Amino acid sequence: MKPVAKSSSASNPLDADMHLRLEGIITPMAAMPGALLPILHAVQDAFGHVPPACVPLIANALNLSRAEVHGVISFYHDFRSTPPGRHVLKLCRAEACQARGARELEAQLVSRLGIGFHETTADGSITLEPVYCLGNCACAPTAMLDGTVHGRLSTERMASLLDSCGVKK
Amino acid sequence: MSVRVYVPRDTSALACGADEVAAAINAEASRRGITIELVRNGSRGLCWLEPLVEVETTEGRIGFGPVSVDTVGELFDAGFPNANSHALSLGLVEDLAWLKKQQRVCFSRNGIIDPISLEDFEAHGGWQGARRALAMRPQDIVSAVTESGLRGRGGAAFPCGIKWQTVHDQLVAQKFIVCNADEGDSGTFSDRMILEGDPYRLIEGMLIAGLACGANQGFVYLRSEYPLARQIFVQALERAREAGWLGTNVADSGRAFDIDLRIGAGAYICGEETSLLESLEGKRGQVRFKPPLPAIKGLFGQPTVINNLITLASVPDILVNGAEWYRDLGYGRSRGTLPIQLTGNIRCGGLVELGFGVSLRELLYDYGGGSASGRPIRAVQVGGPLGAYLPESQFDTLIDYEAFAAIDAMLGHGGIVVFDDTVDMTEQARFAMEFCAIESCGKCTPCRIGSRRGVEVIERLRQGVDAAANRALLESLCDTMQHGSLCALGGLTPLPVKSALAHFSEDFQPRPPA
Numbered sequence: 001m002k003p004v005a006k007s008s009s010a011s012n013p014l015d016a017d018m019h020l021r022l023e024g025i026i027t028p029m030a031a032m033p034g035a036l037l038p039i040l041h042a043v044q045d046a047f048g049h050v051p052p053a054c055v056p057l058i059a060n061a062l063n064l065s066r067a068e069v070h071g072v073i074s075f076y077h078d079f080r081s082t083p084p085g086r087h088v089l090k091l092c093r094a095e096a097c098q099a100r101g102a103r104e105l106e107a108q109l110v111s112r113l114g115i116g117f118h119e120t121t122a123d124g125s126i127t128l129e130p131v132y133c134l135g136n137c138a139c140a141p142t143a144m145l146d147g148t149v150h151g152r153l154s155t156e157r158m159a160s161l162l163d164s165c166g167v168k169k
Numbered sequence: 170m171s172v173r174v175y176v177p178r179d180t181s182a183l184a185c186g187a188d189e190v191a192a193a194i195n196a197e198a199s200r201r202g203i204t205i206e207l208v209r210n211g212s213r214g215l216c217w218l219e220p221l222v223e224v225e226t227t228e229g230r231i232g233f234g235p236v237s238v239d240t241v242g243e244l245f246d247a248g249f250p251n252a253n254s255h256a257l258s259l260g261l262v263e264d265l266a267w268l269k270k271q272q273r274v275c276f277s278r279n280g281i282i283d284p285i286s287l288e289d290f291e292a293h294g295g296w297q298g299a300r301r302a303l304a305m306r307p308q309d310i311v312s313a314v315t316e317s318g319l320r321g322r323g324g325a326a327f328p329c330g331i332k333w334q335t336v337h338d339q340l341v342a343q344k345f346i347v348c349n350a351d352e353g354d355s356g357t358f359s360d361r362m363i364l365e366g367d368p369y370r371l372i373e374g375m376l377i378a379g380l381a382c383g384a385n386q387g388f389v390y391l392r393s394e395y396p397l398a399r400q401i402f403v404q405a406l407e408r409a410r411e412a413g414w415l416g417t418n419v420a421d422s423g424r425a426f427d428i429d430l431r432i433g434a435g436a437y438i439c440g441e442e443t444s445l446l447e448s449l450e451g452k453r454g455q456v457r458f459k460p461p462l463p464a465i466k467g468l469f470g471q472p473t474v475i476n477n478l479i480t481l482a483s484v485p486d487i488l489v490n491g492a493e494w495y496r497d498l499g500y501g502r503s504r505g506t507l508p509i510q511l512t513g514n515i516r517c518g519g520l521v522e523l524g525f526g527v528s529l530r531e532l533l534y535d536y537g538g539g540s541a542s543g544r545p546i547r548a549v550q551v552g553g554p555l556g557a558y559l560p561e562s563q564f565d566t567l568i569d570y571e572a573f574a575a576i577d578a579m580l581g582h583g584g585i586v587v588f589d590d591t592v593d594m595t596e597q598a599r600f601a602m603e604f605c606a607i608e609s610c611g612k613c614t615p616c617r618i619g620s621r622r623g624v625e626v627i628e629r630l631r632q633g634v635d636a637a638a639n640r641a642l643l644e645s646l647c648d649t650m651q652h653g654s655l656c657a658l659g660g661l662t663p664l665p666v667k668s669a670l671a672h673f674s675e676d677f678q679p680r681p682p683a
């Protein structure tokens with residue numbers, strides 16, 4: 001199951017501008033059957049995360065309890081309640097990539113970034129996430145940086161990806 | 170006249186630099202004053218050759234690969250895009266033995282056409298199955314699928330026709346067709362390749378399912394890890410709608426059918442059909458108790474066909490060529506073809522579509538060319554993270570659902586992950602338990618808690634603590650998970666673990682501290 005987020009501290013209330021933007025996302029989608037996931041995706045696409053303060057608004061629009069909305073957010077690995085770093089790096093940890101050196105890449109990332117999965121570097125440059133298969137298993141190992149898939153990764157190529165994110169050497 | 174050059178727009182091709190190669194080819198051509206027409210096709214599935222660039226000639230398409238940005242200049246120096254003998258030249262792509270020996274049914278158009286061109290699709294046999302279906306009685310469509318022997322390609326291998334018949338027989342106004350495109354198994358990408366390389370094939374298959382079962386609404390549940398597939402499929406849906414193949418009056422037949430694309434959110438369990446339905450309804454993806462079957466009470470409580478993408482993509486050709494033609498392909502009770510994905514530590518990895526009955530060994534060595542590292546192949550995991558690890562002594566097993574069941578293994582969605590002799594099977598067994606713990610929906614204890622205990626026990630085994638006792642504990646934990654879990658996540662995670670213990674027991678012996 002999904003690990004519990006470390007700091008889902010009392011969230012900042014929504015400012016007026018954000019409130020408006022949220023309504024603009026939620027209102028047109030609220031009537032579609034099974035609207036919650038599409039809405040959460042749209043919110044996360046717009047804000048980079050799902051701010052906890054928007055939960056009541058979504059719950060209200062869909063006639064759900066806050067607990068139900070929170071339960072859905074916490075169930076799915078994709079949704080995050082806190083903003084990510086400037087870059088998001090997802091390393092494939094699944095078997096086909098393991099067979100081509102994903103464990104070495106994992107060690108490299110943990111050592112150079114000084115963080116583990118689901119964490120963001122102190123300078124906010126990069127968030128590291130695990131992913132279980134990106135469908136690139138014949139050209140493994142694989143990682144996705146800000147939505148772009150990179151295959152046949154070596155530690156050298158991984159190092160240059162990190163350089164391109166401004167990660168300190 | 171301009172020469173037509175193909176550079177795939179497919180996740181694996183792009184992951185190996187296809188966009189950069191396409192840009193370099195354009196730049197180099199215009200620098201040299203050569204006019205080319207650059208087409209972005211899907212992938213042929215010769216993944217080890219990606220990016221595989223093709224040039225159209227009067228004899229057929231000549232391939233070059235794997236092309237990198239650095240080699241584009243050299244290619245032009247050698248005469249590209251005209252025939253030349255550069256080291257990367259592969260000759261006629263259709264003549265490559267790897268491709269020529271295959272029996273491509275679902276993948277007949279992949280890599281050949283421009284994926285979102287409706288003209289290309291039609292010119293290569295597209296919509297013929299749908300046209301037939303529009304002229305048939307629903308029961309006759311269902312019967313054709315039943316007689317073809319088609320079984321679900323998502324893993325459970327359930328007869329497709331029986332499922333369709335059940336939904337067909339429900340006298341209810343609102344029914345649904347759901348395509349399972351969650352493709353969570355490591356070592357699989359055939360669903361993705363259809364979405365990226367021949368997306369109208371899925372639309373056609375779903376339309377036929379809708380006509381057969383009396384459903385006017387379809388849903389595709391696509392995993393979020395496939396952004397390019399999503400982008401291409403969205404475009405395909407729009408164009409199909411504009412062309413009248415989706416909507417309130419499909420191809421002027423007076424029948425309605427439309428498809429809604431929904432995106433998952435990174436949960437492996439949402440590939441399990443009832444969890445998927447919960448997710449489509451906007452809930453936590455927790456597995457439902459069965460009965461009721463989805464075919465009777467599925468999405469929003471209505472009768473629902475839920476099929477894997479490849480199952481649906483197999484249907485058009487069955488209607489065009491006949492149930493008998495399809496049934497004549499294959500082996501034993503496994504009829505038709507299976508798109509097999511060769512992955513991991515394999516020299517020539519990619520998509521091999523063949524009738525059932527080929528041996529694992531043929532796939533690994535004749536198609537795959539052995540390991541990529543050049544070291545001996547020691548273990549292969551077939552069927553995703555819940556599939557067994559097979560040793561060399563089982564490589565003669567045939568690709569057939571029953572043959573795999575007979576050795577306590579499964580074919581799943583046709584993914585084969587290859588490991589060489591540097592693999593540590595205790596790590597693989599531990600990962601199987603870890604994955605189950607991460608992805609458990611939490612509904613039942615043997616899966617939710619058992620998998621965590623499993624990780625700990627294997628860790629103790631790895632450290633050589635109380636080997637005999639911990640091994641016995643692990644075996645009994647596996648039994649509990651196998652028999653006490655509601656769905657196959659908890660129920661089959663023991664498969665990779667027990668197969669690792671059984672066939673690679675030397676790895677589990679206490680070893681001297683490093």
Ligand SMILES: Cc1cc2nc3c(=O)[nH]c(=O)nc-3n(C[C@H](O)[C@H](O)[C@H](O)COP(=O)(O)O)c2cc1C
Nearest residue numbers: 321322323349351352353440441442476477480657
């Ligand atoms: C844990 C788990 C994960 C699954 N993942 C998938 C998947 O990603 N894709 C899929 O088509 N079927 C998956 N299945 C199988 C589905 O439950 C179901 O059998 C399938 O969608 C039925 O379609 P088919 O008969 O066409 O195979 C999974 C099953 C389990 C237990």
Ligand code: SF4
Nearest residue numbers: 610612613616656659
């Ligand atoms: S076996 Fe695991 S995933 Fe399946 S229903 Fe039980 S807890 Fe959920």
Ligand code: FES
Nearest residue numbers: 092097134136137
């Ligand atoms: S296992 Fe890593 S991309 Fe499939």
